Amino acid sequence: MTDLKDIVKQIDQLDPIPAITTQLMALAADPDSALSEIADLILNDPALTANLLKTCNSAYFGLNRKVDSLRDAIGFVGLDHIVQLVMLNSVARNLRNQSQGYGLGEGELWRHAVSSAHIAKILAGKFGITQHRHLIFTAALLKDIGKLILGRFVAFSLEEINILVHSKGYSFNDAEKKIIGMNHEELGAMVAQNWRFGDKLVYIIRHHHLSNESAREDPATSVVYLADIICMMMGICTGADGLSYRFYSDVLKRMDLTETDLQAVIAETGENQQKIDQLLNLI
Amino acid sequence: MGPIRSHSTAIALMTAVNRSEMKISNNPAETLVAFSIGSGIGVAAHDPVGGIGGILNFMLPDSSRANGVNPARTPFMFADTGLPAFLEALYAHEARPDRLKIVIAGGAHILDQTNAFDIGQKNFEVLKAGLDTFNLKIFHENIGGINSRTLSLEIDSGCSSIKIFGEGEVKV
Numbered sequence: 001m002t003d004l005k006d007i008v009k010q011i012d013q014l015d016p017i018p019a020i021t022t023q024l025m026a027l028a029a030d031p032d033s034a035l036s037e038i039a040d041l042i043l044n045d046p047a048l049t050a051n052l053l054k055t056c057n058s059a060y061f062g063l064n065r066k067v068d069s070l071r072d073a074i075g076f077v078g079l080d081h082i083v084q085l086v087m088l089n090s091v092a093r094n095l096r097n098q099s100q101g102y103g104l105g106e107g108e109l110w111r112h113a114v115s116s117a118h119i120a121k122i123l124a125g126k127f128g129i130t131q132h133r134h135l136i137f138t139a140a141l142l143k144d145i146g147k148l149i150l151g152r153f154v155a156f157s158l159e160e161i162n163i164l165v166h167s168k169g170y171s172f173n174d175a176e177k178k179i180i181g182m183n184h185e186e187l188g189a190m191v192a193q194n195w196r197f198g199d200k201l202v203y204i205i206r207h208h209h210l211s212n213e214s215a216r217e218d219p220a221t222s223v224v225y226l227a228d229i230i231c232m233m234m235g236i237c238t239g240a241d242g243l244s245y246r247f248y249s250d251v252l253k254r255m256d257l258t259e260t261d262l263q264a265v266i267a268e269t270g271e272n273q274q275k276i277d278q279l280l281n282l283i
Numbered sequence: 284m285g286p287i288r289s290h291s292t293a294i295a296l297m298t299a300v301n302r303s304e305m306k307i308s309n310n311p312a313e314t315l316v317a318f319s320i321g322s323g324i325g326v327a328a329h330d331p332v333g334g335i336g337g338i339l340n341f342m343l344p345d346s347s348r349a350n351g352v353n354p355a356r357t358p359f360m361f362a363d364t365g366l367p368a369f370l371e372a373l374y375a376h377e378a379r380p381d382r383l384k385i386v387i388a389g390g391a392h393i394l395d396q397t398n399a400f401d402i403g404q405k406n407f408e409v410l411k412a413g414l415d416t417f418n419l420k421i422f423h424e425n426i427g428g429i430n431s432r433t434l435s436l437e438i439d440s441g442c443s444s445i446k447i448f449g450e451g452e453v454k455v
Binding site for chain 2: 103158162165169171229232233234235236237238239240242243244245246247248249252259260261262263264266267268270271273
């Protein structure tokens with residue numbers, strides 16, 4: 001088994017996340033925050049502001065006038081979009097890196113992350129989960145961040161992991177834990193903690209495959225799980241781990257999501273694929 | 284001395300067939316590829332006499348269940364609307380049903396994803412029934428399991444390849 005300290009040490013190799021990210025998450029989650037507070041926070045970062053304006057003026061939003069101030073941008077595309085664009089900007093640099101070991105090509109971790117976040121947003125809307133919507137979006141975006149580090153170790157152990165998955169019925173994350181001593185959920189949660197994200201976000205990343213029974217009762221974690229499952233079924237950037245994670249039909253029942261609903265979300269995501277691709281190229 | 288003229292210098296073309304798309308080609312230098320197929324299914328069909336082939340890459344079995352998505356706009360997303368339109372497009376060229384070599388790959392599932400929620404299996408059932416209706420036989424199938432697949436078709440040779448991550452490649 002690998003020395004876990006060697007793995008954890010690698011967290012420092014990731015690009016640090018801008019401080020504004022966690023501050024913005026806290027402000028956006030607080031119903032008492034004023035719009036001006038949020039705008040002021042973003043304006044503190046001129047490069048980010050410029051980037052947001054560029055995105056808001058792109059064909060992606062299709063506005064029929066030019067947006068030249070952040071206040072206008074918030075007014076036209078909405079605060080939710082602005083917060084989500086900041087999150088995408090903050091994590092893009094790391095997630096664009098190629099993760100070895102999972103057999104993902106260049107940019108595939110990023111594509112999977114953005115697609116998952118998009119699906120999670122659709123699901124959160126369907127279930128009327130408005131309170132945690134930014135948290136759910138960001139958690140879906142960051143859920144596999146642990147793969148960036150663990151990939152190198154997975155590459156060494158892939159054969160052993162595959163034996164457990166294909167001959168013993170292990171899920172890929174349980175096999176990672178058994179062979180390497182740690183899985184990408186645990187490592188991802190450590191990264192989120194290191195970046196000073198809140199406890200809830202750390203929890204969702206830690207349990208996004210729902211191995212833990214109590215996590216299956218948490219709506220926010222369940223939404224991120226479902227988004228991941230749907231992404232896998234659609235084959236969006238699935239690598240060495242493929243679809244080898246557990247399916248919990250009781251979670252879908254609890255969320256009142258029928259098989260028809262599942263197909264409808266897949267169809268809706270498929271139809272939005274071009275939009276998602278545009279977004280990938282914009283950030 | 285002028286350039287050497289030979290078929291071997293033809294530039295090989297690789298064309299991606301994205302999800303919810305189909306592509307047809309009669310260019311012998313072209314290879315069609317559907318990357319990373321999950322629960323959806325890739326259908327490769329090739330007529331060696333007509334020198335034509337195509338891949339349909341659909342995701343879902345039933346267009347009537349796609350609440351809010353218009354199948355008239357994305358017919359190739361679904362087995363029930365995609366297969367007839369795909370065959371019609373093939374037959375509009377030189378392809379003939381009795382000469383079609385059909386290879387299908389995909390229909391994977393998540394671990395423990397059973398019965399009602401197994402969309403991969405449903406995709407296979409609807410596709411199989413559709414092919415039966417058109418009196419078409421499957422030459423080779425690589426269906427189910429927990430891995431995603433990449434399906435390709437060489438228009439010149441009619442050779443299909445199915446790559447499964449970690450399990451290598453099958454050529455038929």
